[in-house]
Amino acid sequence: MKKSSKFIFQKYDTENLINRRAALVTIAKAGVFSVLVGRLAYLQIAENSNYKKLSDKNRITHRFLEPERGIIFDLQGRPMAINKQKYEIIIIKEETRDVEKSLVNLKSLLPHANIDIEKILNEVNSRKKFIPVGIIDDLTWEDFSKINVNIHKLEGIYPQIGFKRYYTQGESHSHLIGYVSPISKNEEESNPLSKLSTAKAGKIGVEKAKDAILRGKLGNKNIEVNANGREIRELDRVNSVQGNYIQLTIDSELQKFCYERLKGLSGSVSVINVKNGEFYALASSPSYDPNIFSKSISNETWENLLSDKYKPLINKSISNQYPPGSTIKPFVALAALESGVPHKETFFCDGKHLIEDTSLESGYKTFHCWKKEGHGNVDMTKAIKVSCDVYFYQIARRIGINKIAEVCKRYGLGEKVFKSLYEEKSGVVPNKQWKLENLGSRWMVGETLSAGIGQGYFLTTAAQLSLALAQLINNGTRLSPKLIYDIETSNVYNERIIADPKYLKIIKNALDEATNAPGGTSYRSRINGKYKMAGKTGTSQVRAISIKEREEGLIKNKDLPWEKRDHGLFIGYGPTTDPKYAVSVIVEHGGSGSGSAAPIASDIFKYLFEKKLHLKRNEIFNV
Amino acid sequence: MFNQYNFYSSAFAKLQSINYPLLGLITTLFFVGLAALYSISNGDFNSWPLKHSQRFILGLMIFFLVIFFDLRLIFGYAYLIFFLSIISLAIIPFFGIESNGATRWINIAGISLQPSEFVKYTLILALAKYFHSINNDSGFIKTLIIPLIITIVPVFLVITQPDLGTALIILIGGISLFWISGLNYKYFIVGVFSILCSLPVLWQYLKDYQKDRVLTFFNPERDPLGNGYHIMQSKIALGSGGIFGKGYMEGTQSHLNFLPEMQTDFIFTMLGEEFGFIGTLLLLLIYAALIMISIRLALKSRSLFSKYLSLGVCNVFFIYVFVNIGMVTGLLPVVGVPLPFISYGGSSMLAVMFGFGLLMNCYINRNIIIEKTNY
Numbered sequence: 002m003k004k005s006s007k008f009i010f011q012k013y014d015t016e017n018l019i020n021r022r023a024a025l026v027t028i029a030k031a032g033v034f035s036v037l038v039g040r041l042a043y044l045q046i047a048e049n050s051n052y053k054k055l056s057d058k059n060r061i062t063h064r065f066l067e068p069e070r071g072i073i074f075d076l077q078g079r080p081m082a083i084n085k086q087k088y089e090i091i092i093i094k095e096e097t098r099d100v101e102k103s104l105v106n107l108k109s110l111l112p113h114a115n116i117d118i119e120k121i122l123n124e125v126n127s128r129k130k131f132i133p134v135g136i137i138d139d140l141t142w143e144d145f146s147k148i149n150v151n152i153h154k155l156e157g158i159y160p161q162i163g164f165k166r167y168y169t170q171g172e173s174h175s176h177l178i179g180y181v182s183p184i185s186k187n188e189e190e191s192n193p194l195s196k197l198s199t200a201k202a203g204k205i206g207v208e209k210a211k212d213a214i215l216r217g218k219l220g221n222k223n224i225e226v227n228a229n230g231r232e233i234r235e236l237d238r239v240n241s242v243q244g245n246y247i248q249l250t251i252d253s254e255l256q257k258f259c260y261e262r263l264k265g266l267s268g269s270v271s272v273i274n275v276k277n278g279e280f281y282a283l284a285s286s287p288s289y290d291p292n293i294f295s296k297s298i299s300n301e302t303w304e305n306l307l308s309d310k311y312k313p314l315i316n317k318s319i320s321n322q323y324p325p326g327s328t329i330k331p332f333v334a335l336a337a338l339e340s341g342v343p344h345k346e347t348f349f350c351d352g353k354h355l356i357e358d359t360s361l362e363s364g365y366k367t368f369h370c371w372k373k374e375g376h377g378n379v380d381m382t383k384a385i386k387v388s389c390d391v392y393f394y395q396i397a398r399r400i401g402i403n404k405i406a407e408v409c410k411r412y413g414l415g416e417k418v419f420k421s422l423y424e425e426k427s428g429v430v431p432n433k434q435w436k437l438e439n440l441g442s443r444w445m446v447g448e449t450l451s452a453g454i455g456q457g458y459f460l461t462t463a464a465q466l467s468l469a470l471a472q473l474i475n476n477g478t479r480l481s482p483k484l485i486y487d488i489e490t491s492n493v494y495n496e497r498i499i500a501d502p503k504y505l506k507i508i509k510n511a512l513d514e515a516t517n518a519p520g521g522t523s524y525r526s527r528i529n530g531k532y533k534m535a536g537k538t539g540t541s542q543v544r545a546i547s548i549k550e551r552e553e554g555l556i557k558n559k560d561l562p563w564e565k566r567d568h569g570l571f572i573g574y575g576p577t578t579d580p581k582y583a584v585s586v587i588v589e590h591g592g593s594g595s596g597s598a599a600p601i602a603s604d605i606f607k608y609l610f611e612k613k614l615h616l617k618r619n620e621i622f623n624v
Numbered sequence: 625m626f627n628q629y630n631f632y633s634s635a636f637a638k639l640q641s642i643n644y645p646l647l648g649l650i651t652t653l654f655f656v657g658l659a660a661l662y663s664i665s666n667g668d669f670n671s672w673p674l675k676h677s678q679r680f681i682l683g684l685m686i687f688f689l690v691i692f693f694d695l696r697l698i699f700g701y702a703y704l705i706f707f708l709s710i711i712s713l714a715i716i717p718f719f720g721i722e723s724n725g726a727t728r729w730i731n732i733a734g735i736s737l738q739p740s741e742f743v744k745y746t747l748i749l750a751l752a753k754y755f756h757s758i759n760n761d762s763g764f765i766k767t768l769i770i771p772l773i774i775t776i777v778p779v780f781l782v783i784t785q786p787d788l789g790t791a792l793i794i795l796i797g798g799i800s801l802f803w804i805s806g807l808n809y810k811y812f813i814v815g816v817f818s819i820l821c822s823l824p825v826l827w828q829y830l831k832d833y834q835k836d837r838v839l840t841f842f843n844p845e846r847d848p849l850g851n852g853y854h855i856m857q858s859k860i861a862l863g864s865g866g867i868f869g870k871g872y873m874e875g876t877q878s879h880l881n882f883l884p885e886m887q888t889d890f891i892f893t894m895l896g897e898e899f900g901f902i903g904t905l906l907l908l909l910i911y912a913a914l915i916m917i918s919i920r921l922a923l924k925s926r927s928l929f930s931k932y933l934s935l936g937v938c939n940v941f942f943i944y945v946f947v948n949i950g951m952v953t954g955l956l957p958v959v960g961v962p963l964p965f966i967s968y969g970g971s972s973m974l975a976v977m978f979g980f981g982l983l984m985n986c987y988i989n990r991n992i993i994i995e996k997t998n999y
Contacts, residue, residue: 018806020923023935026800027919033946034912038905040953044863045901052863059860060876098853227880 061236062096062226063131065197068217069164071244073178073207075253076281078619080169082178082208087165088145090158091133091199094125096226097157106154107136111144128198135183135199139165139296163199165295166208170253172288173260176316177251179206180294194219204294206316207249210421211485217244248486248621250279255616258608259284262601268569268588269317270605271463274616275471275574275583278480281616283464285317310564319418319425322460323587326539326594327388327522328572329409329455331473331508333397334381336408338504340400342381350376350391356398356446368394368450371540385511388522388538390454397453402444405452406432411499412469414461418482428465431458456542463585470536470572471583474509476502486618512537513577516599523571526599534606536573536584538594543567558592566590569597575606582609638691641988643921649914650965650980654680656907657966660895663873664887672887672968679970683977690981695989698982699753699929706750706774712739713781720785728785729971738971740790743778745979747798748936750774755805756929757996768811771802786831789959793947797940804935805928838957854890857882858952862896862904869900887968889960893952911945918980921987927994930986937979944976 044052073082090107097103104118114137125134136158140148148160166181168174181201184192194200194216202216203209220241225233259270263286272282289306306314315321338344352375358366370376370390376383384392397405409415415430429435431452433444451457461469468482477500513535515521522538544565550556558566569591574583584602591597654676661672690698698705712730720727721736729736754771775798782791803812827835861877870876875897878886886894896904915938922934941964948963950956962972 019804019928019931019935022804022806023919023923023931026803026935026939027916030915030942031912033942034908036955037946037949037953038908040950040955041862041896041901041904041908044859044953045865045896045904046867048863049866052860053866055860056864056877059857059882060880225876225880227882233880 060225061223064222064224066220066222066238066241067163067197067200068194068219068241069243070166070181070201070217071215071246073215074246074248074621075251075256076249076279076616076618077252077254078248078621079253081174081249081251081253083167083169084164085167087138087163088140088142088160089138089163089199090136090140090148090160092121092125092136092158093133094128094130094157100125100157103156103158104136107148107158110147110151110154111137114140114144124198132196133159133198138199161199166201166292167295168291170257171292172290173257173284174251174253175206175288175291176285176318177206177249177256177283178291179203179208179210180291181208182294182298192216205424206422207247207485209423210419211247215244215247218242246621248618250274250281250483250486250618251283252281252616255605255608256282256284258282259605260286260288262604263588266588266591266597267311267317268586268591268598269321269463270587270601271318271467271585272605272609273464273467273471273480273482273583275475275480275580276478277483278468278471279483280464280467281582283316283318283484285315287311287313289313316424317587317589318463319422320462321587321589322426322428322462323568323570323589324457324459324541325414325455325461325466326541326568326570327390327455328466328537328539328570328585328594329452329459329461330385330388330393331512331537332409332412332414332469333393333405333453334385334508334511335473335500335504336404337381337396337400338507339408339501340404342396342399344381344507347378347380348384348392348395349378350389352391354391354394354450356450358447366447368447381507382511382514385508385537386514386518386521388515393453394450397449398446402449402452403432405449406430406435409469412472413482414465414469416465418462418464418468419484421485425464426460426462428462429458429460455539463587466570466572466587467583467585470574470585472499473505474512474574474580474583476505509535512574516573517577522595523573523599523603525595526571526603528575528603528607528610530610532576532578532606532610534573534575534584534603535577536571536599536602538599539568539570539572540593540595541568541570543590563590566592569594571595571598571602573599573602573606576610582606635692638988642691642984643917643987646914646917646921646980646984649910649917650977652910653914653965656895656910657891657963657968659872660891660966661887661968663875663898664878664891664894666879667873675970676968676973679973680965680977683973686974687977687981687984690978691985691988693985695930695985695992696994698749698985699756699994702749702753706746709739709743709746710778710781712737713743713778716781716785726785726787728787735970737974738969740778740782740785740787740794741971741975742978743782744790744794744797744940745937745975745982747775747778747794748801748933748940748979749982751798751801751805752929752932752936755801755932756927756994759996768807771798775799783829786834787960788830788834789947789961792959793940793943793961796943797936800939800943801932801936804939805932854885854958855954858890858893859954861893862953865897865900865903867901869896869898869903872898874898888962889948889958889967890952891967892949892963895966896952908949915942915945918983921983921990925986925990927992929994930990930992934983934986937983940979941976 069084072080075081092100092103094100100122104121108116116136121134121136128134145160168178181203184195184200184202188202189195192202196219203212218241220239222238223236225236227233255272259282263270263284266286269285270282273280293302350370352370352373354368355365376387376389379389379392409430415428417425417427419425436442436444448457452459472480479499515537516523516535517527517533523536528534569588571586571594574580584605586598586602588597658673658676661676662669665671665673716727716730719730721729721731728738728740730739751771751774758766775795779791779795782794857877861883875894877883877897878894883890883893895907918938922931922938925931925934944961944964947956947961951958951961962969964972964976
């Protein structure tokens with residue numbers, strides 16, 4: 002014990018020992034202090050510029066400023082798509098320590114709000130961390146001020162004032178103008194506005210077609226913020242630039258009238274100025290309220306719109322294709338005239354036309370006229386007037402499909418009318434080459450006969466039909482179809498006679514008879530007055546009628562289920578003396594052109610004539 | 625019973641023999657703290673600065689109270705005082721006040737106190753008395769094991785609160801007295817070695833947030849918005865201060881609330897941001913001067929008890945300053961230790977004044993010889 006104690010304590014010279022040990026401790030302390038001084042010198046002198054940058058980065062935050070979207074006006078200068086102020090909340094990941102916690106706090110603050118935390122978390126994590134992500138799009142003033150008061154609990158969450166698109170014309174214009182909604186992933190790269198998650202882009206219609214013009218330019222500002230991200234003061238700012246204004250050729254009153262006239266039906270109307278190619282109306286029914294897209298649309302609403310059998314989301318005037326049916330006959334007639342068929346030449350119609358077909362037991366195939374008992378002797382004028390199918394079977398066979406296709410294409414069928422609208426379909430004008438390329442088989446004679454009455458592979462849109470008719474009755478002036486007054490495109494028309502006026506006169510006359518002479522297919526829809534309309538009906542089959550069915554007697558359209566009824570079409574122009582407008586009407590599964598489509602066209606012409614709409618551009622200047 | 629005349633004359637004599645440079649430096653540090661808190665509260669004197677002043681005045685009262693006690697009386701009651709402070713620590717789990725996941729405070733007469741702050745000094749008091757009393761030839765158990773147990777008990781109690789920082793300061797403060805009292809250096813080598821070996825075991829006992837802090841210390845960028853946030857923002861504040869600082873009340877980091885807990889543990893950062901390297905260097909010099917004077921005063925005492933006590937107090941104070949500044953400059957993990965005299969915190973202020981009261985008492989009574997007792 003004694004031996005070890007010597008080693009445990011060294012108190013043989015206590016005074017000295019303590020002094021020595023205290024001195025050692027003091028030296029150690031001095032050393033530690035030197036380390037601290039060195040560390041401070043390193044941080045505050047050597048690394049000063051680095052930390053200064055970091056400190057500025059902390060305190061200065063960059064915010065993008067949403068530009069106001071350009072306004073869309075109609076022909077008369079009425080605003081159709083405008084912007085309204087709205088209150089919204091966004092979250093920025095970079096400025097949040099715990100996104101979920103902030104969202105949970107927000108949710109407890111606004112229990113009624115529809116906040117899908119998981120969805121927002123996904124959204125936040127899939128984007129760059131400095132990009133603000135919208136949480137609630139359209140907030141009431143009460144909720145907005147509630148957020149402002151409790152902002153300290155909501156790290157990274159910011160209430161702000163934004164813009165929402167408002168469509169003054171509602172559902173009558175929705176297909177045409179389209180709508181805006183948040184920028185999707187695949188648009189991110191091409192759209193500079195994607196740096197702002199709250200920014201929207203046009204999704205369809207003119208909003209999409211002219212998005213680059215309408216969207217404007219982002220502004221930005223540097224602000225000093227505190228640790229909660231709250232704005233303390235603004236340091237500098239570059240204001241956003243509002244998007245350009247756009248004026249359409251559409252007359253919103255006429256468009257509304259057309260839409261209202263289609264109410265309850267599924268179909269479309271296209272109205273065009275035959276002299277300059279301006280479209281005054283492009284209506285589609287049924288429709289939807291475009292303003293629902295300005296708020297975050299519920300899944301249920303969206304699903305309902307998608308699954309509706311009347312397809313309210315589709316613009317039927319340009320995106321739905323239909324066999325033109327008998328409305329093709331004026332063009333086939335023109336092809337016949339150009340091929341040297343005299344218009345006075347008569348063909349006999351006994352209600353059917355037979356062609357050889359060795360694949361069938363009987364050795365021939367029967368093509369029926371819509372009129373079972375036949376039309377007797379018909380010339381071209383009568384054939385158009387009464388819409389005799391047998392006449393057109395025979396001339397079609399004589400001139401061949403390629404000639405028919407050539408004329409139809411020359412008038413704009415089988416080709417997009419508006420190059421800028423993404424959702425537009427081009428239709429089909431079939432010929433031998435087309436069939437070989439697309440179906441890989443040779444053209445059959447019977448198919449020429451079907452094409453002669455606008456059936457078979459033929460597909461057109463309402464806009465195409467109205468344009469084709471317009472060019473037919475304006476004595477063959479090629480029109481540049483116009484929907485948007487662009488700053489770039491001039492008003493110069495590429496004038497070119499595309500047909501012999503002599504022939505056009507014959508066809509015009511026949512169309513006049515079809516409407517205004519007793520026995521004409523649209524005689525019941527004629528307009529008795531100073532101004533008259535003229536036009537051609539069309540009924541296009543959506544199903545093949547079997548021989549058996551024909552023998553047992555045709556079922557009347559109204560006894561068929563809706564989806565199986567024929568489409569009703571009508572193309573018309575007016576006034577007959579000095580044509581100004583061409584109209585096409587398509588009523589999906591409307592039964593017949595004369596019964597469903599022609600009365601609508603008639604009402605539209607009456608409206609055009611009686612209202613004496615001053616359809617002239619009232620220019621909007623870009624401010 | 626006190627002789628009234630004697631009491632006053634001795635009181636006067638005591639006041640006369642106080643080392644005023646030391647008290648002056650303490651007061652200077654208090655004013656630095658006051659200025660810092662005034663800046664942090666954005667010029668509102670009635671919030672933190674007022675309370676800080678009240679606490680300092682209360683601290684001064686404790687300081688003088690301790691001075692007026694006879695050193696022999698303090699020596700006599702040293703174990704009792706230590707025992708009472710241990711009791712106050714021990715009852716915390718039952719009567720304590722919880723805050724931020726740790727239970728460190730007890731409520732005495734409406735004032736919440738942090739006993740662990742006082743234990744730092746009462747442990748020194750007890751150890752000083754113990755080492756004073758044992759003989760050169762005392763055995764292994766007496767000279768090492770018993771003082772080790774005395775040290776470990778409060779350390780263990782504080783760890784369980786949990787308060788790793790304070791526990792470490794208590795431990796190192798206590799161990800430093802082992803060194804001063806002359807324990808063979810071989811034991812320190814063995815001790816350091818065994819602590820290193822037991823680290824993995826201790827790691828298991830740490831709470832998750834403590835582990836996080838330690839891990840984050842080694843790599844602050846590991847989690848820049850979580851635990852690394854304190855260290856990063858603190859370094860940014862200090863570093864962006866530069867040589868001359870951003871100016872009083874102009875610190876963007878502190879005034880825009882990027883600095884967490886800046887009125888308490890991170891107050892040095894705010895001073896560094898606003899007064900720059902010049903400011904932090906000056907502050908370090910004041911602390912250094914305070915410690916140098918303390919050592920000088922300590923070594924003037926004739927009794928071992930006084931020397932141990934004074935040097936122990938001085939060591940604890942030094943560790944305090946070092947750990948705090950080391951922590952905010954990113955040299956040490958964030959363990960939650962205030963900066964004495966400057967940080968806003970009642971217990972810390974009162975405890976450190978208590979400690980310096982003891983130190984000053986030793987100095988005033990430097991010529992008193994204290995007999996060994998049978999502990």
